[in-house]
Amino acid sequence: MPDSLAAWLVYIESQHPKSIAMGLERVQQVRSRLQLDFSFLLITVGGTNGKGSTCAMLERIYCEAGYRVGCYSSPHFLRYNERVRVSGMEADDAALCAAFTAVEQARGSTPLTYFEFGTLAAAWHFVQSGLDVLVMEVGLGGRLDAVNLFDPDCAVVTGIDLDHMDYLGDSRESIGFEKAGIFRSGIPAICGDRQPPASLIAHARGLGAELQCLGLDFEHQQRHLHWAWMQGDKVLDGLSQPALTGDFQHDNAACVVAVTQALQARLPLSVADINAGLQHVQLAGRYQQVGQRPLRILDVAHNPQAARALADNLQRQVVNGRTLAVFAMLQDKDIGAVVDAVSAHIDVWCIAGIALPRGASAAFLADTIARHQPDAVLHVSANVTQAYASACQQAAENDRIIVFGSFFTVADVMRVLVHDQTTG
Structure with a gap:
């Protein structure tokens, strides 16, 4: 057996010839051998964008109410431990190694992908942790994702857009059907897309899921300093503004409130609990401000819908100077549509390739940007770290x-920011 978390991660990455292999049969076999049955409530969250924000809000709200909450999310930024949390605390290396060992002993000769192995290990850890409720973010799609092994007590699908089309199909209808695969008969199914694909609605109704759609079955309304959530005759008023930046976060927050109300009889909450969770929620990489003079912001926007939100x-954040973009993407994303969405707000592009099999080269990015924004100012660097350094060198205080x-x-x-902090 590997003797460290780093060694385990190298090991599990080599256990399947593909990084993504859709289907649940192999994972279900290992789950059965592990006897992974949840005694706590489960909320699953799928969708194209907004999954991370929705999970973070749910996690924080139930923590504020005093429940013992697990949360599983992906991908991570700096540490694999970020993916597995209990009561807001990351699982330590020893706990993750124990979970990987349990999965490896149960796996036998069954091949598992990196994500499948990690999902089963996280589930095993949560079973040992004595939870009240678990929030799990779906990795890819829904119907055939490893998270969908587990039957939820409430399922959420956030916004739906074109992404991962090689696996999920090339239309919102096909993607909506895949996302709707996390719904179950007789349980609340919350949809945060204001124009849900007909395929999602049909699948939910065919299952007999208790479908609730934003804009149709529940809604939110801005007040002066607060906001209100409405569903039929029920109104929750005086709700705190989400700490996460962006008007679209109110749609995510409205879905979160819909979940809390659907599970209210089993996991009672007060409006004060909801407000505390909304006020204190944090999520890295979602319009996250990390520095001043010049203002520096991190955002994981990697598809057209997320780019429009960015x-x-x-546009809403007024600055007196220029906006410089440090930009790198994966080759299999709709890079042109992302550029179109943000180009009106970018004065200088500092671009680099991503040194991964799926990474787009700097030359490809430069060509795409030039085609979509012919007057773009471009600076090409060997890697993202150098592109960021280039942006910092060019930026004035008000940029x-x-x-x-x-x-x-x-x-x-x-990683650059952490290094700068630790070295003073």
Whole structure:
């Protein structure tokens, strides 16, 4: 057996010839051998964008109410431990190694992908942890994702857009069907997309899920300093503004409140608990401000829908100087549509390739940007770290630097920031 978390991560990455292999049969076999049955409530969260924010709000709200809460999310930025949390605290290396050992002993000759292995290990850890409620973020799609092994007590699908089309299909209808695979008969199914695909609605109704859609079955309304959530005759008023930046976060927060109300009889909460959770929630890499003069912001926006939300935040935040973008993306994303969404707000592009099989080269990014924004000012660097250094060198005090395009892009800059903090 590997003798450290780092060794385990190298090991599990080599256990399946593909990084992504859709299907639940192999994972279900190992789950059965592990006898992974949850005695606590489970909330699963899928969707194209907004999953991380929704999970973070749910986790914080139930923690504020005094419940013992588990949360499973992906990907991570700096430490694998970020993916597995209990009561807001990351699982330590020893706990994760114990969980990986349990999965390896049960796996036998069954091949598992990195994500499948990690999902089973997280589930095993949560079973040992004596939870009241667990929030699990779906990794890819829904219907065939490893998280969908576990039957939820409430399932959420946030916004739906074109992403991972090689696996989920090339239309919102096909993607909506895959996302709706996390719904179950007779349980609350919350949808945060204001124009949900017909396939999602049909699948939910065919199952007999208790579908509740934002804008149709529940809604939110802004007041002067607070906001209100409405569902039929029920109104929760005086709700705190979410600590996460962006008007779109109110749609995510409205879905979160819908979950809390659907589970209120089993996990009672007060409005004060909800407000405390909304006020105290934190989530790295979602329009996260990490420095001043120049203003520096990290955002993982990596598809057109997320890029439009980023553009909205950039427009609303008034700055007196230029905006410099540190930009790198994966090749299999819709890079042109992302550039179109944000180009009106970018004065200087500092670009780099991502040194991964799926990474887009700097040359490809430069060509794409030039085609979509012919007058773009471009600076090409060998890697993201150097692109960030270039942006910092060029930026004046009143300028703004936005780092975006991928979790990998943001993670590279986070490492620079951590190094700068530790070295003074």
